[in-house]
Amino acid sequence: MNFDYNEEQQLLADSVRRFIRKDYDFESRKKIVASAEGWSEKAWGTFAEMGLLGLPFSPDYGGFGGGAVDLMSVMESFGEALVVEPYLATVGLGAQFVARAGTAAQKKRILPQVVAGKLKMAFAQTEKDARYNLAQVAATARKAGGGWQLDGGKCAVIGAPIAEMLVVSARSADAGGISLFLVEREAKGVALKPYRTVDELRAADISLEGVTVGADALLGKEGAALALIEEVVDCATALLCAEAVGAIKYANDATLEYMKTRKQFGVPIGMFQALQHRIVDMVISYEQAKSMACLACTKADAASDARERARSISAAKIKIADACRHVSQEAVQLHGAMGMTEELKVSHTFRRLTMIAQQFGDADHHLERFAKA
């Protein structure tokens, strides 16, 4: 039993924190969010320099061979700072499929590019009526020529407008199962309807019409991708839990600071017991959420089987979803009307926590999965 980061993880956490302090404070983030692109190429370059983009990938491709626990501190810091770059979409989702199921040629083509910061990815999975059911995929893949033809629609694909390469899930017309394909975002027949999400990320709905890709675009075995999707999404969910812990920490720190400085009735509002007990409950939510993020990340790395992994990570997401809602709502309430404004970072943290609570499945979804796993 040991809850400390090892020396390398600690050094990494320190350097990420230094970067955030220097280059990614709230003012810098505002400028990034307001820019036409909605992300910072400079920041992405720094991620590459710091080795963050190669953290979970094999040294054969320039990475460091780490796991979810190694990414935890990065995700916590990104959560605190509300980093908007598509780090999870690229490193936690898109490239994970390549690393776990790609052929040697696919890995060699994709992963060094990702590690070097030259390729961003997104996972096009969700469909309009599928909610969080990963098995519900209606987009189709037909054998055509020597390769495949893809048709269908995807929605709320986080990072898609920024990505050069998509991983698209589609149901094989012949085999019936789900397959994954590498599709260039600019490929013919791929049309994006891009937008900003409420938490200031860039995302898109995507339509695929007669998109043709080569045989080498298939990731893993035809029709057999569901287990891989479950595995990668579980891992990404664990990382999202760590991101939530960072955002919750910020919300609590900011609220406590506000309670010590904001005066009403001649005293700091932190003197009022009605408010004290509420922030104590926020702190308890943080501790419980942090514990569950530790569980999720260690199980993402080392669960003995898929059932144990699913159960633990769903349990974590239930607690994280509840904690996200609880802390974000209380943080705004305790800030009073100031908490409602664009000016304060806490309102941005509120929005991110609100979306994290639902990303990859809300508490209800994971309650059902937890009970059935």
Next chain:
Amino acid sequence: MDLNYSAEELAFRDQMRAWLEANLPDDLRRKVADYGRLSKDDLMRWHRILAKAGWVAPAWPREWGGTGWNVAQRYIFEEECGYVGTPPLIPFGLTMCAAVLLRFGTEAQKKRFLPRIYNGDDFWCQGYSEPGSGSDLASLKTRAVRHEDHYVVNGQKTWTTLAHYADWIFCLVRTDPGVEKRQEGISFLLIDMKTPGISVRPLILMDGEHEVNEVFFDDVKVPVENRVHEEGKGWTVAKYLLGYERLTSGRIGASKRELAKLKEIASKQMKDGRPLIGDARFRDKVSRLEVELTALEITNLRFLDQLRGGRVPGPEVSILKIKGTEIQQALTELMMQAAGPLAQPFRPLDGAGDFDEFTAGLAPRYCNFRKTTIYAGSNEIQRNIISKAILGL
């Protein structure tokens, strides 16, 4: 990062588990599992079994009978006891009075009391709360007036758990009503319950059980040698005790056992011809509770991990108390709910014979467990502690 116990800790746990399996008498195990009433004999029988094995007071210094276990081992042992379902070790002597004696007692006091506590010769109770002094303990009024070599004690204590079993009571009393800072007029006395002038009156709680009492002191003579620490320093003693050894207040092991039992009950109770546990509305409540318990267990281990460097438990133990008791209450509530209409029977009338159904104990237990968020510093007092000591408000 590794959330699992080390190989040595696992071996220790297995050793403890096997020993408990072999040494917990069946009748006691059944009584605990069925929520039966544990008599004084039941409690002391288990106490003496552990004392004989040398494990009744793991945290004490070795010279007084402690085991020399580290914090992780002590935690594992207590959680295993909770998980297998042993009778509780009553903390008033073993944990509380002993901690005070070890820290503040004279050699003579230690020699006189500690071996008898260890062996279970004396049963202790705690004289803190008074009718007018609950959460605001420092307002206590029970008066002790010094006359040469003894104090004369007058007043009343209340909510005194198991005073009707007790041979001794440790009390906070007011020795100096004149000091400006009221905390400085309090002293800590050890009082023999057989002393003339002490009377005990039962307070029956809403589950019908006799667990707590009122204790009245009417010109009770207490030798000065029974005072622990200096006169007027009783509050220091009380505060020391508040922060002492409360890492197990989450009661994870016992709650895990109760959760398994809740699932068992909900699997046996039928709804529309199917087990209740399959009903999504009920099942989700059980799942959420299981998640809360898992989160608390890991939080507890995280705190424990921080203590291995020798740091003493701080105000974070208040988090364990708050969440642990909320979970215990929720477990009793869901069990009662699982029993549905069968939760209504309480006491058979004369000649009707005992209930066969185990479900009959669930509603009284739910009633009884409302105490957990009130006792040992109400959960609101725990929030005050966190607010002040962790958040600086």
